[in-house]
Amino acid sequence: MTALDTMQKLEILADAAKYDASCASSGTAKRNSTGGKGVGSTEGMGICHAYAPDGRCISLLKILLTNHCIFDCHYCINRKSSNVRRARFTPREVADLTLTFYRRNYIEGLFLSSGIIKSSNHTMELLVETARILREEHDFRGYIHLKTIPEADPELAHQAGLYADRVSINVELPTDSGLTRLAPDKNSRQIEGAMGGMKMAIRQSKDERKRFKHAPRFAPGGQSTQMIVGADAATDSDIVGKASRLYGNFKLRRVYYSAFSPIPDASAVLPLKRPPLMREHRLYQSDWLMRFYGFAPQEVMQATEADGNLPLDIDPKLAWALKFRDRFPVDVNRASREDLLRVPGLGTRAVGQILASRRHRTLRLDDVGKLTVSVAKVRPFICTADWRPTLLTDRADLRSLLAPKQEQLELFAA
Amino acid sequence: MTALQHVKLGTYYVVHMPEPDDFAFWRERARQLVQCDVPPDRVAWVEPGGNGSLFSHGDKRLPVPEDDKIIRASKRFLSIAKNVCHHSDPERFSLLYAMLWRLQSNPRLMEDKADSQVRRLEDMDKSVRRDAHKMHAFVRFRMVEDDEGNEHYVAWFEPDHHIVRREAGFFVRRFANMHWSILTPRGCIHWDGETLRESGPAQKSDAPQGDPAEDLWRKYYASIFNPARLKIGAMLKEMPRKYWKNMPEAALIPELVAGAQRRESEMVDAGALEFEDRPETLAAIDKAIHACRKCPIGNLDNQAVMGEGPDDAALMIVGEQPGDQEDQAGKPFVGPAGQVLDAALEQAGIERRETYVTNAVKHFKYVQRGKRRLHQSPTAKEIDVCRWWHEAERAIVKPKVVLALGASAARAMLGKTVSISKVRGEPLALDDGSELWVTAHPSYLLRLDGDAKAEQERLFAADLAALKDRLAQLAQ
Numbered sequence: 001m002t003a004l005d006t007m008q009k010l011e012i013l014a015d016a017a018k019y020d021a022s023c024a025s026s027g028t029a030k031r032n033s034t035g036g037k038g039v040g041s042t043e044g045m046g047i048c049h050a051y052a053p054d055g056r057c058i059s060l061l062k063i064l065l066t067n068h069c070i071f072d073c074h075y076c077i078n079r080k081s082s083n084v085r086r087a088r089f090t091p092r093e094v095a096d097l098t099l100t101f102y103r104r105n106y107i108e109g110l111f112l113s114s115g116i117i118k119s120s121n122h123t124m125e126l127l128v129e130t131a132r133i134l135r136e137e138h139d140f141r142g143y144i145h146l147k148t149i150p151e152a153d154p155e156l157a158h159q160a161g162l163y164a165d166r167v168s169i170n171v172e173l174p175t176d177s178g179l180t181r182l183a184p185d186k187n188s189r190q191i192e193g194a195m196g197g198m199k200m201a202i203r204q205s206k207d208e209r210k211r212f213k214h215a216p217r218f219a220p221g222g223q224s225t226q227m228i229v230g231a232d233a234a235t236d237s238d239i240v241g242k243a244s245r246l247y248g249n250f251k252l253r254r255v256y257y258s259a260f261s262p263i264p265d266a267s268a269v270l271p272l273k274r275p276p277l278m279r280e281h282r283l284y285q286s287d288w289l290m291r292f293y294g295f296a297p298q299e300v301m302q303a304t305e306a307d308g309n310l311p312l313d314i315d316p317k318l319a320w321a322l323k324f325r326d327r328f329p330v331d332v333n334r335a336s337r338e339d340l341l342r343v344p345g346l347g348t349r350a351v352g353q354i355l356a357s358r359r360h361r362t363l364r365l366d367d368v369g370k371l372t373v374s375v376a377k378v379r380p381f382i383c384t385a386d387w388r389p390t391l392l393t394d395r396a397d398l399r400s401l402l403a404p405k406q407e408q409l410e411l412f413a414a
Numbered sequence: 415m416t417a418l419q420h421v422k423l424g425t426y427y428v429v430h431m432p433e434p435d436d437f438a439f440w441r442e443r444a445r446q447l448v449q450c451d452v453p454p455d456r457v458a459w460v461e462p463g464g465n466g467s468l469f470s471h472g473d474k475r476l477p478v479p480e481d482d483k484i485i486r487a488s489k490r491f492l493s494i495a496k497n498v499c500h501h502s503d504p505e506r507f508s509l510l511y512a513m514l515w516r517l518q519s520n521p522r523l524m525e526d527k528a529d530s531q532v533r534r535l536e537d538m539d540k541s542v543r544r545d546a547h548k549m550h551a552f553v554r555f556r557m558v559e560d561d562e563g564n565e566h567y568v569a570w571f572e573p574d575h576h577i578v579r580r581e582a583g584f585f586v587r588r589f590a591n592m593h594w595s596i597l598t599p600r601g602c603i604h605w606d607g608e609t610l611r612e613s614g615p616a617q618k619s620d621a622p623q624g625d626p627a628e629d630l631w632r633k634y635y636a637s638i639f640n641p642a643r644l645k646i647g648a649m650l651k652e653m654p655r656k657y658w659k660n661m662p663e664a665a666l667i668p669e670l671v672a673g674a675q676r677r678e679s680e681m682v683d684a685g686a687l688e689f690e691d692r693p694e695t696l697a698a699i700d701k702a703i704h705a706c707r708k709c710p711i712g713n714l715d716n717q718a719v720m721g722e723g724p725d726d727a728a729l730m731i732v733g734e735q736p737g738d739q740e741d742q743a744g745k746p747f748v749g750p751a752g753q754v755l756d757a758a759l760e761q762a763g764i765e766r767r768e769t770y771v772t773n774a775v776k777h778f779k780y781v782q783r784g785k786r787r788l789h790q791s792p793t794a795k796e797i798d799v800c801r802w803w804h805e806a807e808r809a810i811v812k813p814k815v816v817l818a819l820g821a822s823a824a825r826a827m828l829g830k831t832v833s834i835s836k837v838r839g840e841p842l843a844l845d846d847g848s849e850l851w852v853t854a855h856p857s858y859l860l861r862l863d864g865d866a867k868a869e870q871e872r873l874f875a876a877d878l879a880a881l882k883d884r885l886a887q888l889a890q
C-alpha cells in the first residue's frame with residue numbers, strides 16, 4: 001500500500017468524523033493572543049466559519065486522529081468489521097493542519113476524536129499529545145474540543161481537560177439495551193462514570209479559581225455528549241428522559257442528537273434509510289423547551305403521542321398546548337413570563353419584548369404581530385386589548401388549523 | 415442672535431460628517447442641537463461623499479447653546495447608536511437624532527419595542543452586528559511571502575456596512591503575532607505585529623489570487639459534508655450567496671448539492687441491506703434465505719440451509735454455517751460435526767428432536783481446491799448480515815435457552831467477538847430475556863487429537879450437562 005499524502009488522509013479522517021453533530025466553539029473562557037507567541041482567541045460567542053450544504057456549521061477542524069478501531073460498534077463507520085479506507089495522522093500533523101487553517105481564518109480551532117488503536121490509553125495519550133503540541137509548543141489560544149475515551153485512565157482524561165476548552169464523551173444510545181446490542185464493546189456504567197469524573201474535575205477547578213487566580217483552568221467550556229437517534233427502538237420519551245438525567249447528573253452544557261444516517265458499508269442490524277432529520281429537529285426543540293422555556297422533562301413527555309414519540313408535523317410546544325388547553329388563552333398584558341413562555345409561537349426574545357413594551361402601552365394584537373414571526377400561530381392562545389380567541393382555543397380542529405397546511409414534499413422522497 | 419431666535423426663524427442646519435462611522439462627532443453635534451431645541455426636521459446629516467445638495471441652503475454653522483442643558487439618553491440608546499453609526503443607510507444619523515429628540519420627553523422610549531422607530535433602529539443595530547459577525551467568520555486570508563521569507567496574510571472582504579475600523583480589534587486580538595491586511599471597498603486595515611494602520615478603499619485585484627492551503631480546506635469542506643442530510647435552506651440562511659464569491663470553499667457547493675442524492679443512494683445501495691419486513695413464519699424465512707444475496711457467500715454455488723426442529727422448542731442450538739454435506743443435504747448438522755453433536759447430546763440426555771438446530775450463517779462458504787470444497791470461516795461482516803435471518807427465526811421459536819457453538823455463533827448472538835474459554839459454562843442474558851450458553855464448535859473437537867482432544871471433549875460434555883440441568887430447572 002502506498003503511503004497516503006496529507007490531502008488523502010484529511011479526506012478519509014474528516015469523512016470519518018462527520019457523523020459527530022457537535023461543532024460548537026462557544027462558552028469558554030475569554031482569551032487572546034496579545035502578548036503571546038502564537039495565534040488564537042476565544043471571545044465567548046462561537047463563530048461558524050462556513051456552512052456545509054447539510055446546514056451544519058463548520059466552526060472547528062473536526063477530524064479523527066485515526067479511523068482504525070479495535071471496537072465494533074454497529075452504527076459506526078469506523079468499526080473493526082467495516083471495509084472503509086483507513087488512515088492515520090500523527091499528533092504533529094494534526095497540529096500543523098490546525099494552525100494552517102487557523103491562520104487563514106478558516107476555523108475557530110480543533111475538535112479531535114479518534115478510533116481506538118492498540119488500547120484506550122495509547123489512543124488517549126495521542127489525543128492529549130496533539131493538544132499539548134498546540135498549546136505548549138505553538139502557544140495556540142484558539143478552541144480545542146477533545147473527545148475523551150471513557151475506558152482510558154482518568155489521569156489522561158484529566159490532562160485532556162487541562163488543555164481543552166471542552167471535553168465530551170458520547171453516550172451513543174439512549175438505552176442500555178441499545179448500547180449492549182449496537183456497541184457491544186462499550187458499557188454505559190463506564191461512560192457515565194467517566195462523565196461523573198469530568199463533572200467533579202470541572203467543579204473542583206472552578207472552585208479553585210475562585211480562591212486562587214492562577215489555578216489552572218479545566219475544560220472551561222464544560223462537557224457535552226451525543227446520542228444517536230433512530231438506530232435503536234428508543235422512543236422520544238426515552239430520549240428526553242435520558243437527556244434530562246444527563247443534564248441533571250453531569251451538568252452537561254449540551255446533549256447533541258444525531259439522526260442515524262446511512263453509512264457506507266453499514267452493519268446489517270441497522271436501518272439503512274434516510275436519517276430521521278425531522279425527528280432530530282423535534283428533539284432539539286424539546287431540548288430547548290427544557291433549557292430555556294421552563295418545561296420539566298415530564299411535561300415534554302406529556303406532549304408525546306401514544307407511541308411515546310413527539311408528533312412530527314407540529315412542534316412539541318404546540319403539541320403540549322393543544323393537550324393542555326385549559327392553560328390558555330394567556331393575557332399578554334398581564335401574564336407572567338412563565339405563562340407567556342408557554343404560548344406556542346412566542347420565543348424567549350418575543351416574551352422579553354412583550355414584557356418591556358407593556359410597561360408603555362396596552363398591547364393590541366397588532367403590536368404582538370410586530371414582535372412575533374406569525375401572529376396567526378399565536379392568536380388562538382392569547383388575549384390582547386382588542387382580541388379574545390373565544391371559541392378558537394376549544395375548537396377540535398385547532399391542530400389542523402395550525403399544522404403546516406401541506407406536508408412539505410421531501411426533496412428526495414422515494 | 416440667540417439660539418432660540420434661530421429656531422423661531424425656521425433656520426435649517428446641515429452637519430457634514432467627517433467619517434461615515436464617527437459616533438463621537440455625531441454625539442457632540444447632536445447634543446448641541448438638542449440643547450438649542452432644533453427639531454429633527456430642521457437638521458440634515460450628510461455623510462462623506464453623500465448628496466447634500468437638497469440641503470445646500472442649510473446653515474453649516476450650528477447654534478451655540480446658551481446654557482449647558484442636560485441631555486438625556488438611555489444606556490440602551492447609546493449602545494444601539496454606537497452600532498447604528500456604522501450602518502450603510504444614509505438616513506442613520508437623522509434617525510438617531512430623531513430618536514434622541516423624542517427621548518427628551520420619554521426617557522424610557524427604547525423599551526417600547528412596538529414603536530416603529532425603535533424597531534427600525536433595533537433592526538439596524540442587529541444588521542450591523544450581524545455584518546460584523548459575518549466578517550469575523552468569512553474573512554479568508556491568503557498567505558504571501560515577501561523577498562525575505564516573511565509571511566504576510568492578506569484578505570479581501572466586502573462588508574455591507576462601515577464596520578472595518580470597528581472590527582479591527584477582533585483581528586488584532588486573534589492574530590496578534592501575524593502580519594496581516596484586510597482589504598475592503600470601504601477602506602483597509604493593516605497589522606504588522608505592533609501597530610494598526612488604516613488606508614483608503616481597495617479593489618479585489620489588489621489582493622492575492624490564491625493560496626495552496628485552499629485545496630486542503632476545500633477537501634475538508636467536501637469531506638465533512640454528509641450528503642444524507644442535505645439542508646440547503648439552513649445553509650443559505652447563515653451563509654447567503656453574497657458572501658460566496660470571496661470564500662474558496664463555496665465554489666464546491668453546486669457540485670456537492672448535485673451529487674448528494676447520488677452519493678446517498680450509493681451508500682444505501684452499497685450496504686444493499688434494505689431488508690423487507692421481517693418474515694413472520696419459518697416457511698417464509700426458508701423461502702427468503704434461498705433468494706438472499708446480501709453478502710458474497712450467497713453468490714457461491716451452494717444452497718441456503720434452513721434451521722430444523724419444532725417451532726416452540728425450549729432450546730435453540732446455533733452452529734456456524736452449513737458444511738459440504740449439509741449444503742448437499744439442505745439440512746443442518748448432518749455431516750461429521752453433526753455426528754459429534756448428536757453423540758454428545760445423547761450422552762447429556764438432550765433430545766435433538768425437541769431442539770431447534772440452525773446456523774449463524776445460512777450458506778456454505780468455501781474455496782474450491784480441485785474437486786474439494788474447503789470450509790472458510792465467515793467474516794464478522796457476513797455474520798452480522800445474516801443476523802437478520804436467525805433473529806427472525808429466534809423471534810418465532812422464542813427459545814428459553816440458546817446454545818451457541820463456537821465463536822461465529824457467539825458473535826451472531828452477541829454482536830461482538832468473544833473468547834469461548836472466557837464465556838463458557840455460565841449463562842449470558844440476551845435482549846429478549848432468554849439466556850445464551852456458549853461452548854466450542856464440535857468440528858473443533860474433530861481437529862484435535864491426543865490429550866487436548868480428551869480435555870476439550872470433557873469440557874464440551876460438561877457444558878452440555880450443565881445446560882441439561884438448566885433446561886430441567888426452567889421446565890419446572
